[in-house]
Every structure is written in structure tokens, then in C-alpha cells.
Amino acid sequence: MRAKEVSVVILAGGKSTRMGQDKAALKWGKTDLLNHIVEKLYAHYKEVIVVSNKPQNLHKPVKLVVDIFPDRGPLSGIHSGLCHSMYGNAIIVGCDMPFVTPIFLDLMISRMNGFDAVVPLHSRGKEYLCACYSTSCIPIIERQLKCGNNRVSSLLDKVNCFYYREEEWSSSFSADSLFCNLNTYEEYRQYLAKEC
Numbered sequence: 001m002r003a004k005e006v007s008v009v010i011l012a013g014g015k016s017t018r019m020g021q022d023k024a025a026l027k028w029g030k031t032d033l034l035n036h037i038v039e040k041l042y043a044h045y046k047e048v049i050v051v052s053n054k055p056q057n058l059h060k061p062v063k064l065v066v067d068i069f070p071d072r073g074p075l076s077g078i079h080s081g082l083c084h085s086m087y088g089n090a091i092i093v094g095c096d097m098p099f100v101t102p103i104f105l106d107l108m109i110s111r112m113n114g115f116d117a118v119v120p121l122h123s124r125g126k127e128y129l130c131a132c133y134s135t136s137c138i139p140i141i142e143r144q145l146k147c148g149n150n151r152v153s154s155l156l157d158k159v160n161c162f163y164y165r166e167e168e169w170s171s172s173f174s175a176d177s178l179f180c181n182l183n184t185y186e187e188y189r190q191y192l193a194k195e196c
Contacts, residue, residue, distance in 0.1 A: 004045045006109050009081030010037055011074060011129060012052040012095040013067055023096045024056060034095045035059045041093070044102040047086055050095075051077040073150045074129055079141040082133060094129040099177045108132050108164055116159035122166035122175040128152040130179055 012024040012034050024034035031039070034050070038060050042048050048062040056064060065084045069076040078092055089112050091105050109132050111118045116134045120127040129152075140158050144150075166175060 004106065004109075005087055006045055006132075007047040007049055007081070007085035007087045007090040008041050008045045008105070009049045009051060009078070009085070009090045009092050010034065010041075010095050011077040011081070011092065012050055012056065013054075013077050022054070024052065028098060031059065032057075033098060036098055037093065037095055037100070038062060040100075041102060041105075044106075045091070049081050049084055049090075051080050069145045072145055075141060075150050075152050075155065076145060078133060078152065079138065079145065082135050082138050082141070085135060088135050089132055090135070091132050092129060097130055097179065099180055100130055101173075101178070104169075104173055104178055105132075107169070111162050111164055114160070115162040117156060117161040118164055119156065119161055120166075120175075120179070121163040122179075124175065124179075126153075126156075126163070127179050128156070 024032065026033045028036040034056060035058065038048060038050065038058060042060045042062065048060070050056060050058065050062055050064050051067065052064060053066050053070065058064065063084060065080055067076045068080050068083060081092065082090055089109060091109060093100055108118050108120065112132050112134065116136050118132040120130060137155065137159055141155055144155060
């Protein structure tokens with residue numbers, strides 16, 4: 001049963017310049033990277049949105065949208081996902097994060113009470129693209145994009161953000177696994193054989 005009344009926004013609109021090919025279409029198990037993540041999250045949430053500026057062969061009936069502010073990076077993808085969300089909060093996930101789990105995403109969303117954003121924080125930094133954002137961020141993002149500032153970190157300086165610190169997580173969660181994002185073909189080959 002798809003019970004969680006929250007939108008999941010999967011960002012699949014990047015240029016994949018370091019990878020050298022479209023990340024979303026990379027083979028992963030019996031499917032591709034994008035559909036792997038869609039299928040993992042589809043059963044758990046009432047709405048799944050894919051933000052992509054190119055056609056995608058999606059195996060589930062999810063909402064496919066484009067950037068409202070094209071060629072402005074991940075902040076524009078977050079903006080478009082929030083604008084199309086039917087709920088007040090959205091979980092943002094990059095299409096190149098195959099090991100993210102609904103259990104961890106649920107823990108993040110449970111921290112949203114009274115905050116505009118919840119962002120994981122661990123020893124290697126902040127995970128802006130595996131985080132939760134409220135639709136209250138939309139006008140702030142729009143002002144920022146119109147001023148030419150595409151940095152997600154700048155948005156978080158302007159909103160009420162809760163940093164979900166690694167020491168608060170269950171020991172069953174590993175930052176190295178949860179947030180492994182496949183930026184290069186070498187990283188893709190390294191993680192391809194891992195259990196999903």
C-alpha cells in the first residue's frame with residue numbers, strides 16, 4: 001500500500017558530464033538506474049515525480065516533469081519537483097543514489113515538523129540531494145534563481161533547516177552506502193555488483 005502522503009522527487013536532469021553518458025539509463029540489475037530507484041520508492045509513497053529534461057522510459061506510472069528554469073542545475077530540479085508536488089513536503093533523491101532506502105527517507109521526513117528542510121549531515125558533508133524540502137521554499141528558490149544564484153547551499157542559508165546528524169541515525173545506516181552517488185564510470189563499475 002502506498003501510504004506515505006509525501007512526494008518523492010527523483011532528479012534525473014543532470015548533464016552527466018563526468019560520467020560521459022546519461023546516468024539515468026545506466027544498466028542496474030535487470031533494469032536501469034532510474035527505474036531501479038523509481039521501483040524501490042514507488043510502493044512506499046503516494047506520489048513519485050521524475051524531473052528530467054529528456055524523454056525517459058519509465059516502467060511505473062509516475063509524473064515526469066521538466067525544469068521550469070532550464071540549465072540551472074539541481075536547485076532548478078528541486079524547484080520544479082516542489083512546484084509539481086501535490087503535498088506540502090517532498091523528498092528529493094538523485095537518480096544516481098541506488099542504495100537509498102525508504103526507511104531512512106521516512107526518518108528524514110519525520111523530522112520536518114516546523115522546518116523548511118531536513119538535510120543529512122555526516123563526516124563528508126551535507127547531502128543536499130538526498131533531503132526533504134517544504135513547498136514553502138518555492139518563492140525563495142524562485143527569487144534566488146532569478147538573481148542567478150544556483151547554489152542549493154545558499155537556499156539553506158535562507159530557510160529554517162534541520163541538519164539530521166549522523167550520530168542521530170541508527171547504526172544500521174551507513175553514509176558511505178546511503179549516499180554513494182555515481183559520478184564517474186569508474187564509480188559505477190565499482191558499485192554495480194553491490195546488493196541493492
